[in-house]
Amino acid sequence: MKPSALLSLVIASCFLGGCTPEEGPVFVPEISFPINISAEETEANSVFEFPLVLNASTTRDITVRFETRALTAEADNDYIHVSDSLTIPAGTASASIFVEIVIDEYKEEDEEFRVVLTGSSNAVLAGGTQEAIGTIRNDDTVIWVTDQGYTSAEGYPGKALVWSDEFNGEAIDLQNWTYDLGASGWGNQELQNYTSSSDNAYLSNGNLLIVAEDEGNQYTSARMKSIGLQEFQYGRIDVRAVLPFGQGIWPAIWMLGGNFPSAGWPACGEIDIMELIGSAPNVVHGTVHFGADWTQHNYVGQATNLPFGQSFADEFHVYSIDWDENGITWLLDDTPFYSIDANVTGSQPYPFDNPFFFILNVAVGGQWPGYPNASTTFPQFMAIDYVRVFQ
Ligand SMILES: [Ca+2]
Numbered sequence: 442m443k444p445s446a447l448l449s450l451v452i453a454s455c456f457l458g459g460c461t462p463e464e465g466p467v468f469v470p471e472i473s474f475p476i477n478i479s480a481e482e483t484e485a486n487s488v489f490e491f492p493l494v495l496n497a498s499t500t501r502d503i504t505v506r507f508e509t510r511a512l513t514a515e516a517d518n519d520y521i522h523v524s525d526s527l528t529i530p531a532g533t534a535s536a537s538i539f540v541e542i543v544i545d546e547y548k549e550e551d552e553e554f555r556v557v558l559t560g561s562s563n564a565v566l567a568g569g570t571q572e573a574i575g576t577i578r579n580d581d582t583v584i585w586v587t588d589q590g591y592t593s594a595e596g597y598p599g600k601a602l603v604w605s606d607e608f609n610g611e612a613i614d615l616q617n618w619t620y621d622l623g624a625s626g627w628g629n630q631e632l633q634n635y636t637s638s639s640d641n642a643y644l645s646n647g648n649l650l651i652v653a654e655d656e657g658n659q660y661t662s663a664r665m666k667s668i669g670l671q672e673f674q675y676g677r678i679d680v681r682a683v684l685p686f687g688q689g690i691w692p693a694i695w696m697l698g699g700n701f702p703s704a705g706w707p708a709c710g711e712i713d714i715m716e717l718i719g720s721a722p723n724v725v726h727g728t729v730h731f732g733a734d735w736t737q738h739n740y741v742g743q744a745t746n747l748p749f750g751q752s753f754a755d756e757f758h759v760y761s762i763d764w765d766e767n768g769i770t771w772l773l774d775d776t777p778f779y780s781i782d783a784n785v786t787g788s789q790p791y792p793f794d795n796p797f798f799f800i801l802n803v804a805v806g807g808q809w810p811g812y813p814n815a816s817t818t819f820p821q822f823m824a825i826d827y828v829r830v831f832q
């Protein structure tokens with residue numbers, strides 16, 4: 442071997458880390474990983490950079506092994522899972538771990554994941570373990586809604602579609618809907634403040650969303666009604682919806698007699714096409730309320746349910762009534778589960794031979810559902826794909 446070749450070999454082996462300086466023991470630096478990252482889920486923040494810091498540079502390359510671990514953020518749904526190693530070149534004292542964030546257009550909770558250093562070579566982890574938290578802060582307002590579930594027939598023998606709102610436009614059709622407003626509690630000790638804000642009711646991807654929000658000092662929601670705008674006497678009525686869930690949440694798809702302003706409740710009659718108590722998210726109720734005045738108020742109804750463990754929040758179902766001069770039949774996904782006839786009110790007036798208007802709302806709290814607790818998550822929403830009336 443020529444001398445120049447031997448020199449090259451020595452240099453090469455030094456580069457590979459096999460050669461140490463002659464000045465004594467090698468310094469082993471400590472790695473810390475001190476910075477949590479919190480940023481909105483925007484394109485500008487599509488990569489979270491977590492800095493690593495050495496307490497001194499060293500003469501050897503350092504290798505750090507790391508991986509992401511899910512907390513409330515889901516791997517590959519909210520961020521891209523990574524399990525890898527990183528080399529910090531000799532002579533440098535800092536480096537960064539990069540985690541890719543999944544950007545979407547839908548509203549979410551602020552969500553967290555961890556980046557954990559799992560090992561190192563030529564350096565030690567300060568304190569034995571090091572991790573940083575990544576917080577992906579929500580920046581979106583639109584709620585994601587499934588497109589799965591039951592779809593009702595386009596028509597029925599002997600009946601024609603006389604009215605529908607398919608909620609497929611850009612904005613809520615004020616030819617069809619107006620709002621009940623305020624925080625009156627509606628006689629049921631409800632907590633929500635009903636607004637006409639586009640935060641609480643809006644159209645998205647072909648659905649009407651009615652959204653109950655926890656604003657910290659109050660709950661807001663929406664209660665929409667078709668009084669004086671769209672009123673119907675009799676018909677097959679189909680409403681396709683995904684329902685909210687949770688303790689203290691009370692969605693309803695219902696009707697009042699158009700004479701409500703003059704006759705009052707319950708003399709006007711109330712037809713509850715669907716009500717659900719969020720603590721029992723697999724049970725829906727069909728009910729009628731009647732009585733010459735509130736002291737004589739009475740009601741009859743019946744529940745039907747999905748198998749335990751399923752929820753009306755999981756996918757769309759169609760809530761229906763089939764209503765004519767002989768009475769009312771309630772259906773879930775075209776399966777009848779309850780009927781009344783004109784004898785149901787006994788000695789009280791039968792108010793269900795009149796035009797009725799629709800009410801769509803999500804109440805928060807009340808005597809019947811009880812009140813939200815720590816298990817209740819917000820926002821809660823009811824998504825309605827369509828309301829159709831066939832006669
Ligand atoms: Ca996300």
Ligand SMILES: [Ca+2]
Nearest residue numbers: 545546547581
């Ligand atoms: Ca999002």
Ligand SMILES: [Ca+2]
Nearest residue numbers: 607608647826
């Ligand atoms: Ca629709």
